[in-house]
Amino acid sequence: MPQVTRDDVVQAVRNPLAFIAERWTPAPRTVQRAALAALVMAIVIVVTGGAVRLTSSGLGCPTWPKCTDASLTATPAMGFHGAVEFGNRMLTYVLCAAVGWAIIAARSAQPGRRSLTRLGWAQFWLVMGNAVLGGIVVLVGLNPYTVACHFLLTSALLAVATLMWQRSREGDEPARPLVGKSLVRLAWVLMVATGLLVAVGTVVTGAGPHAGDSSEVPRMHVSWEAVSLVHATLAWVVVILTLALWFALKAVDAPAGPLRRTRLLFLVLLAQGVIGYVQYFTDLPEALVAVHMLGSALVWVGALRVLLSMRERPWTAPGVPAQQDSQLSAV
Numbered sequence: 001m002p003q004v005t006r007d008d009v010v011q012a013v014r015n016p017l018a019f020i021a022e023r024w025t026p027a028p029r030t031v032q033r034a035a036l037a038a039l040v041m042a043i044v045i046v047v048t049g050g051a052v053r054l055t056s057s058g059l060g061c062p063t064w065p066k067c068t069d070a071s072l073t074a075t076p077a078m079g080f081h082g083a084v085e086f087g088n089r090m091l092t093y094v095l096c097a098a099v100g101w102a103i104i105a106a107r108s109a110q111p112g113r114r115s116l117t118r119l120g121w122a123q124f125w126l127v128m129g130n131a132v133l134g135g136i137v138v139l140v141g142l143n144p145y146t147v148a149c150h151f152l153l154t155s156a157l158l159a160v161a162t163l164m165w166q167r168s169r170e171g172d173e174p175a176r177p178l179v180g181k182s183l184v185r186l187a188w189v190l191m192v193a194t195g196l197l198v199a200v201g202t203v204v205t206g207a208g209p210h211a212g213d214s215s216e217v218p219r220m221h222v223s224w225e226a227v228s229l230v231h232a233t234l235a236w237v238v239v240i241l242t243l244a245l246w247f248a249l250k251a252v253d254a255p256a257g258p259l260r261r262t263r264l265l266f267l268v269l270l271a272q273g274v275i276g277y278v279q280y281f282t283d284l285p286e287a288l289v290a291v292h293m294l295g296s297a298l299v300w301v302g303a304l305r306v307l308l309s310m311r312e313r314p315w316t317a318p319g320v321p322a323q324q325d326s327q328l329s330a331v
Helices: 006-014 016-023 028-054 076-108 114-139 144-167 181-207 224-251 256-281 286-308 322-330
Strands: none
Touching: 016 076, 028 076, 028 114, 028 144, 028 286, 076 114, 114 144, 144 181, 144 286, 181 224, 181 286, 224 256, 224 286, 256 286
């Protein structure tokens, strides 16, 4: 058993991250897995948040931060809806644990990765901000505009988590482009179009039939059919841009990494499109809407990964051969 002195305890209380970093050096792969765990949990939160809305459990816990005025947790009398809403709230703590692990791993890595640690803390504050916003959503009775902001803030969390996962497999050297500037610009256009697609998707949700609770919930005062048409049009724009980028990358004999990620995004978009049209013509069955929300998160992450694949930051981590490190960055 190691000897723990009073000074050790004081240091651990004052600066726990530094205390851990002095006594634990994670392997590069451990840091990568921690960053990936935070990203996976962010995607899980998107899906479970959708489950809350699709099961009409949005007000299963009618207040916040407690579940009811008299209870911190859901009670048996609140039934299924209370359990679903409270369960989703508890998953926020799991997300916090995943983000915390990513921060600790990044802080303890050797050599130090200050940029990586900052990305971890950015996720933490996004989670905290979204938790507060989620409480406001409940307090205002699932106002659709606050619900839309709640989802968009989650999309920002997904973006930062994706960036951290990518950066955990790179070095801190200046980025080196792998393709020409015109292809980078096209990737940026694709990214912006995907962002617009996600944003319009929140309007479709806010105007659509799944209000999030069985009680009277306000909806956005726009035509659901019209905004769905705009959403579908943007989806086709994103598909065409992805296909154009893939053909352009093939034409210039681009490295395997950008080609692989662009092809994967195209396949995800096709699957998402099929699901979208099926749910539209079948009156939005809850199961398909849930899968569509998962697809939305994967499309957003995929578009960002395509953009990030247009450059590289060479770095060989201690204990990771240069060839293996290069392969990891291309995944």
